[in-house]
Amino acid sequence: MQKVAGKFDVIVIGAGVAGAAVIRELSKYNLSAAILEKEPDVCFGATKGTHGIVHCGFPVDDAPIKNRTEMKGCLMMEQACADLDVPYQKAGKLLVAFNEEELRALQKALVSLKRNGVPGVELVTDKDRLRVMEPNISDQVIAALHTANTAVVSPWGLVFGLIENAVANGAKLYIDAKVQSITANNESGFLLQTSAGSFAAGYIVNAAGLFAGKVAGLIKDNSFVVSGTRQQRIVMDKKIEGIVRHVVRDLRATGAHGDFVSPTVYGDILLGAKVENVPEVGDLRTTREGLDGWILPRCRRLIPSLPPQMSIKPFSGYIPKAGADYLIKPSPVNSRFINIVLGGSGFSASLAVGEYVVNEILPSVGLQLQKKPGFNPIRKDIPHIHDLTDEERAELIGKDPLYGHIVCRCETVSEGEIVEAIRRGARTRDGVKFRTRSGMGRCQGGFCGPRVLRILSRELGIPVEQVTRKGEGSTEVLYRTKELLKEAKGGSK
Ligand SMILES: Cc1cc2nc3c(=O)[nH]c(=O)nc-3n(C[C@H](O)[C@H](O)[C@H](O)COP(=O)(O)OP(=O)(O)OC[C@H]3O[C@@H](n4cnc5c(N)ncnc54)[C@H](O)[C@@H]3O)c2cc1C
Structure with missing residues (x-):
């Protein structure tokens, strides 16, 4: 029998945005909590x-549940990003109409948004005003539904911020910890066997995304199936x-992520999206x-x-979902095991989902919550040379000359940022990329x-041949060419 690596009141399985929001919310309370992630990094x-x-x-x-958590999550996002030093921009959204029929659909949508209490919405029918708001929009657009609170955020930044802040407040993170089996014991909770050892938990939050159905299956909960769209x-x-x-x-586009052109917090522009049901679950071609x-x-x-x-x-990308609404509820097999499967706008809803799971669902199945007096909501991001003033750069380089050595020219990323990303947990090239933007230009x-x-x-402290892009099976350096030459010479003797 494996030695128990950790015993916790609550274990969260899966370090995507859902798990990250839950563990950060848990870290506000006097209890022990851990998050287990099967990949070599979070947010993979x-x-x-x-x-x-x-x-x-x-x-x-x-x-x-989607309607409630998406609106609330949106309203929570600005403050959370300020606390966690995550790039956030309240860009607003224009949902556009090209003809009278579409305009009538926008009028109906406006009524529905207002009825649901969504703040900051208006219909813009003055074409001149529309062109002042969005100078490059097509001449053919006759009106737009403006939602002022729609924002753009660094998705990776939010997950890193939530998890780093949870860990600073006492939570534990285990990477390369794939949950392989779970034994339930009604008195003390659960024993989990993982690729990083075994863990005991009083409660489990299953936030394993696309794999949430498989993880639930480990306690013989087959009550839902996770599918999705590419x-x-x-x-x-x-x-x-x-x-x-x-x-x-x-407006013609279906679902929350139809055809759109969007700014990002980093200045590049996103075009999307071709949304499809594909035969192979998780197909990313x-x-x-x-x-x-x-x-x-x-x-x-x-x-144009x-x-x-x-x-x-x-x-x-591939969006996991388990039906029309989000699935967020205790398992019918064991109420101390909470399943979460989000969907198309799960990122927007994540903070409200974390709050809902920790403050409503877990207490309803017996978890006692007591506020942690010393909880500190503030976390600072890696300093990014690109965003600093000349004076701030000079000061930083004075303290650590590695910040003066630019490694990624497209995005102006210094060696100091890369070393700090590794210090904060990056083990792969993608881990560095998503923390610093090196390689994203x-x-x-x-x-x-x-x-x-x-x-x-x-x-x-590992050979370059062992460094991977994103974990097992993705090494980028296969051989040292000089060694191949040596071997070839040796072979020809
Ligand atoms: C292309 C694309 C664009 C999107 N755009 C938006 C958007 O603009 N706005 C928006 O609101 N939403 C958007 N979404 C939806 C949103 O991204 C998802 O709803 C959300 O990211 C799901 O998060 P999650 O934490 O549930 O899942 P995941 O991020 O998949 O996290 C689950 C984690 O569990 C881990 N795991 C799985 N099995 C195990 C195991 N056995 N042991 C340990 N760990 C395990 C996985 O490795 C993974 O890290 C988009 C999605 C996609 C794909």
């Missing part, structure tokens, strides 16, 4: 691919920063039909001056990639 699941648009709570039928999209160079100020979205045949023409219908040659990275890591590999190798 669906959340890694999110657009980071914070929707304001567009009500849909048969989804009361979304393809395109990142455009920050050279066209400012081409849109709002998230501009086509992109297709020419999706990118050139769907996204580009549809986005140029909204913003969009230059296709400014596309720097096409990619896709126009050259997509062509210049800085090998340098980042060498820094990871040096700081982690």
Whole structure:
């Protein structure tokens, strides 16, 4: 029998945005809590691919939990980002109409938003005003529903911020900890066997995203099935920063993530999205039909001056869901095991989901909560050279000269930032990339990639051949060429 690596009041399985929001909320209370993640870093699941648009709570039928948490989560986001030093921009959204029929649909949507108490909404029918708000919008647009609270946020920044703050307040994080089996014992809770040892927990929160059904199956809970949709999209160079100020979205599109052109907190522009049901769950391929045949023409219908040659990275993500509404409830097999499966706007809802799970659901099944007097909500991000004034840069470089050595030229990322990212938990090239943005610019890591590999190798004390892009099966250096040459020479003797 494996030694128990940790015994906790609550264990959260899965370090995406849902698990991160739950563990941060738990860290506000006097209890022991841990989060287990199967990957070598946090935010490597669906959340890694999110657009980071914070929707304001567009009500849909048969989804009361989604409607409630999305609106509340949106209203919580600004303060949380301020506390956690996460890039946030209240961009607002324009949902546009091209004809009278669409205008009538916008009028209906406005009534529905107001009835649901969504603040900051108005219908803009003055075309001149619309063009002042969004100068590059198509001449064919006749009206737009403006939701002022829609925001854009760094999706990775939020997860890193929530988890770092939870850990600073006493929670524990275990990476490379895949939950493989769970034994339930009605008196003391659960015993979990993982790839990082065994753990005991009084309560479990299953936030395993696409794998939540499999994890629930470990306690023989087969009450739900997780499926999902693939979304393809395109990142455009920050050279066209400012081409849109709002998230501009086509009313024709279905679902929360149809055709849109969006600013990001980093200046690049996101185009999306080709949303599809694909036969293989988790399929992340992109297709020419999706990118050139769907996204580009549809986005140029909204913003005709969009230059296709400014596309720097096409990619896709997979949104897990378990029905029309979010699934957030105790398992029918064991009420101390809480299942969470979000959906299309799960990122927006995440903070409210964390609060709902910790303050309502867990107490309703017996968890005692007592506020932790010393809880500190503040966390500081890695200092980013790119965002500092000349004086601030000089001061930082004076303290640590590594901040004066630029490794990623496209995004102006210094060696100091990369070393700090590793100190905070990055073990892979993606871990560094999502914490610092090295490799996210126009050259997509062509210049800085090998340098980042060498820094990871040096700081982690492992050979460069063992450094991976995102964990097992993704090593980037296969051989040292000189050794191959030596071998070849040896072979020819
Ligand atoms: C392309 C795309 C764009 C999106 N855009 C938006 C948007 O703009 N706005 C918005 O609000 N929402 C958006 N969403 C939706 C949102 O991203 C998701 O709802 C949300 O990220 C789901 O988070 P999660 O934590 O539930 O899942 P995940 O992020 O997938 O986290 C689950 C974690 O559990 C881990 N795990 C799985 N099994 C185990 C195990 N056995 N042991 C330990 N760990 C395990 C996984 O490795 C993973 O890290 C988008 C989604 C996609 C894919």
